[in-house]
Amino acid sequence: xxxxxxxxxxxxxxxxxxxxxxxxxxxxxxxxxxxxxxxxxxxxxxxxxxxxxxxxxxxxxxxxxxxxxxxxxxxxxxxxxxxxxxxxxxxxxxxxxxxxxxxxxxxxxxxxxxxxxxxxxxxxxxxxxxxxxxxxxxxxxxxxxxxxxxxxxxxxxxxxxxxxxxxxxxxxxxxxxxxxxxxxxxxxxxxxxxxxxxxxxxxxxxxxxxxxxxxxxxxxxxxxxxxxxxxxxxxxxxxxxxxxxxxxxxxxxxxxxxxxx
Amino acid sequence: xxxxxxxxxxxxxxxxxxxxxxxxxxxxxxxxxxxxxxxxxxxxxxxxxxxxxxxxxxxxxxxxxxxxxxxxxxxxxxxxxxxxxxxxxxxxxxxxxxxxxxxxxxxxxxxxxxxxxxxxxxxxxxxxxxxxxxxxxxxxxxxxxxxxxxxxxxxxxxxxxxxxxxxxxxxxxxxxxxxxxxxxxxxxxxxxxxxxxxxxxxxxxxxxxxxxxxxxxxxxxxxxxxxxxxxxxxxxxxxxxxxxxxxxxxxxxxxxxxxxxxxxxxxxxxxxxxxxxxxxxxxxxxxxxxxxxxxxxxxxxxxxxxxxxxxxxxxxxxxxxxxxxxxxxxxxxxxxxxxxxxxxxxxxxxxxxxxxxxxxxxxxxxxxxxxxxxxxxxxx
Ligand SMILES: Cc1cc2nc3c(=O)[nH]c(=O)nc-3n(C[C@H](O)[C@H](O)[C@H](O)COP(=O)(O)OP(=O)(O)OC[C@H]3O[C@@H](n4cnc5c(N)ncnc54)[C@H](O)[C@@H]3O)c2cc1C
Ligand SMILES: Cc1cc2nc3c(=O)[nH]c(=O)nc-3n(C[C@H](O)[C@H](O)[C@H](O)COP(=O)(O)OP(=O)(O)OC[C@H]3O[C@@H](n4cnc5c(N)ncnc54)[C@H](O)[C@@H]3O)c2cc1C
Numbered sequence: 065x066x067x068x069x070x071x072x073x074x075x076x077x078x079x080x081x082x083x084x085x086x087x088x089x090x091x092x093x094x095x096x097x098x099x100x101x102x103x104x105x106x107x108x109x110x111x112x113x114x115x116x117x118x119x120x121x122x123x124x125x126x127x128x129x130x131x132x133x134x135x136x137x138x139x140x141x142x143x144x145x146x147x148x149x150x151x152x153x154x155x156x157x158x159x160x161x162x163x164x165x166x167x168x169x170x171x172x173x174x175x176x177x178x179x180x181x182x183x184x185x186x187x188x189x190x191x192x193x194x195x196x197x198x199x200x201x202x203x204x205x206x207x208x209x210x211x212x213x214x215x216x217x218x219x220x221x222x223x224x225x226x227x228x229x230x231x232x233x234x235x236x237x238x239x240x241x242x243x244x245x246x247x248x249x250x251x252x253x254x255x256x257x258x259x260x261x262x263x264x265x266x267x268x269x270x271x272x273x274x275x276x277x278x279x280x281x282x283x284x285x286x287x288x289x290x291x292x293x294x295x296x297x298x299x300x301x302x303x304x305x306x307x308x309x310x311x312x313x314x315x316x317x318x319x320x321x322x323x324x325x
Numbered sequence: 326x327x328x329x330x331x332x333x334x335x336x337x338x339x340x341x342x343x344x345x346x347x348x349x350x351x352x353x354x355x356x357x358x359x360x361x362x363x364x365x366x367x368x369x370x371x372x373x374x375x376x377x378x379x380x381x382x383x384x385x386x387x388x389x390x391x392x393x394x395x396x397x398x399x400x401x402x403x404x405x406x407x408x409x410x411x412x413x414x415x416x417x418x419x420x421x422x423x424x425x426x427x428x429x430x431x432x433x434x435x436x437x438x439x440x441x442x443x444x445x446x447x448x449x450x451x452x453x454x455x456x457x458x459x460x461x462x463x464x465x466x467x468x469x470x471x472x473x474x475x476x477x478x479x480x481x482x483x484x485x486x487x488x489x490x491x492x493x494x495x496x497x498x499x500x501x502x503x504x505x506x507x508x509x510x511x512x513x514x515x516x517x518x519x520x521x522x523x524x525x526x527x528x529x530x531x532x533x534x535x536x537x538x539x540x541x542x543x544x545x546x547x548x549x550x551x552x553x554x555x556x557x558x559x560x561x562x563x564x565x566x567x568x569x570x571x572x573x574x575x576x577x578x579x580x581x582x583x584x585x586x587x588x589x590x591x592x593x594x595x596x597x598x599x600x601x602x603x604x605x606x607x608x609x610x611x612x613x614x615x616x617x618x619x620x621x622x623x624x625x626x627x628x629x630x631x632x633x634x635x636x637x638x639x640x641x642x643x644x645x646x647x648x649x650x651x652x653x654x655x656x657x658x659x660x661x662x663x664x665x666x667x668x669x670x671x672x673x674x675x676x677x678x679x680x681x682x683x684x685x686x687x688x689x690x691x692x693x694x695x696x697x698x699x700x701x702x703x704x705x
Pocket of ligand 2: 416420449450451452453454456457458459460483484485486487527530535684687688689690691692693694697
């Protein structure tokens with residue numbers, strides 16, 4: 065069984081992100097880059113497939129050369145190989161552009177299962193997994209909070225507001241996972257040491273046969289013209305309990321006014 | 326041989342992973358397991374899965390093929406949020422597994438080392454007795470005699486770390502086996518005649534397992550002799566030299582924890598209409614904490630570097646241990662002061678560190694013993 069895990073490099077969720085006013089993208093210098101935390105859940109699921117089914121797992125990253133440590137980080141969890149798509153033409157791609165690159169990269173690989181995160185922690189569009197499935201005309205099983213592989217069938221519990229649906233398809237298939245699916249382990253020291261000698265292939269748009277017109281900022285359907293800093297947090301309303309018992313009523317009124325209840 | 330303390334990419338990545346584990350898994354649980362005086366087996370096992378207990382040992386015996394500095398990085402990062410787990414790791418590797426790795430026979434290593442490296446079991450090293458820990462040679466009353474193909478051990482040990490956990494597999498003890506002849510003998514946990522007392526009620530290190538042991542006609546096969554008969558004295562001196570570097574890393578973790586906690590708190594906490602950190606009386610204390618963290622860290626890394634280069638490092642290990650443990654005691658006292666009343670509760674990390682710091686000046690050779698070793702080395 066062959067599994068591919070596409071992972072994204074994102075600015076540290078805890079860090080204060082800045083936008084570069086020149087090209088209106090995230091200023092990578094302003095904040096540390098990390099492996100998207102949602103991808104850790106997909107990696108953990110892949111590691112379990114390795115343990116249970118002997119799956120061979122390749123990690124795939126679309127991003128600049130400087131993102132290579134993120135591929136190595138993903139490998140340190142015990143994955144087998146890395147594939148990075150790097151090309152100046154990719155810069156400024158929107159979600160669909162990114163999906164096109166990933167789809168083409170997948171086409172060149174043999175795989176049974178692709179394990180995405182359901183969303184990235186920076187742009188959070190949640191579009192890439194379904195877009196890739198559509199482009200490859202493969203079953204799309206998104207928002208998986210549980211995953212099982214049996215022979216050539218994959219079953220997932222697709223999470224939604226009221227619970228989950230049990231969804232099944234044949235392999236190969238595209239899955240995206242939510243954080244409820246597992247508790248990711250930490251990479252071991254052995255895994256970190258082994259990561260540096262795992263094979264890592266780098267491909268360009270030309271290698272994949274992607275036309276530069278289909279990706280990059282020029283192909284993006286939306287353009288960002290302006291941005292503004294998040295306004296500072298305003299002081300909240302303070303309800304003081306003076307012992308007279310009116311505090312509860314004030315709280316209830318406030319919640320009703322804000323339509324919380 | 327250029328002097329460099331730079332971490333490799335992998336060491337830095339690993340340090341970050343351990344730091345993340347410390348912050349997200351250990352820190353939130355530390356108040357509770359310390360208050361309960363509970364050895365957190367679940368977290369220790371998780372540390373085992375990350376390979377922490379096997380870092381400096383070869384893959385041949387289930388180790389991680391790492392070096393001593395990498396071990397110290399892990400001890401420092403764990404110790405930054407909780408000293409009990411820091412010493413559990415330090416003693417598990419330094420006192421439990423290292424003597425076996427360094428002095429054990431092939432059969433002993435095959436039998437016990439892999440599971441110690443994987444962190445599935447824990448080892449302990451029993452040196453200290455009721456009559457003293459500084460003067461081991463003069464204070465050891467434990468005796469072992471040969472009966473057929475067995476050792477018969479009688480005596481007792483005091484303050485032995487990791488000796489009574491549910492993960493404990495072996496306790497290596499020093500005993501006199503003849504006139505002036507000290508031998509280390511491996512005693513598997515659960516051997517009849519070995520009694521493990523309930524945990525001590527300690528001032529700090531509440532979640533670390535420390536036990537008094539009694540040996541009453543304890544019988545183990547002669548092949549449980551660690552290395553050779555009569556090598557006990559030399560073995561434990563070597564073990565303690567290495568341990569001092571690791572204890573120094575543990576102390577540096579404590580000091581760094583004080584820097585981090587105090588920097589945060591001094592910004593958040595207001596008095597007289599401004600953050601307390603706006604007062605130089607507070608800010609300068611924190612500057613001093615930072616000086617202590619950096620200087621103590623450089624010292625243990627220097628000792629570590631000498632060890633890894635194959636240079637003599639006994640004096641440097643003593644200096645690192647002495648300096649960083651005394652700085653840790655000062656750091657914990659000042660950090661507690663910065664936290665005011667909250668600092669005197671065990672809800673805060675600095676309050677726990679105030680309890681935990683003192684033992685650093687006592688365990689694995691007291692400050693007096695370190696000064697003795699350093700002055701002797703100077704020819705005094
Ligand atoms: C500052 C900023 C500016 C942007 N500007 C524009 C713009 O001008 N126009 C526009 O249309 N879009 C813009 N984007 C969106 C950007 O193109 C998306 O981040 C990207 O296309 C992926 O979408 P996503 O992050 O929402 O992925 P999601 O669909 O939320 O991610 C789901 C999963 O897809 C996979 N994945 C996502 N990206 C990658 C990757 N690079 N490599 C491998 N796997 C991946 C991961 O498994 C991830 O968990 C901008 C984003 C930012 C942060
Ligand atoms: C929590 C904890 C965990 C421990 N874990 C272990 C363990 O795993 N294994 C183990 O074997 N031991 C362990 N110990 C024991 C520890 O190593 C000893 O407590 C320490 O070495 C000091 O020995 P002592 O307590 O007998 O003090 P003593 O040796 O009785 O010393 C008492 C005081 O006299 C001073 N002193 C002694 N000789 C001189 C001298 N010549 N000049 C000046 N001053 C001197 C000492 O510095 C000290 O201040 C542990 C102790 C504690 C508290």
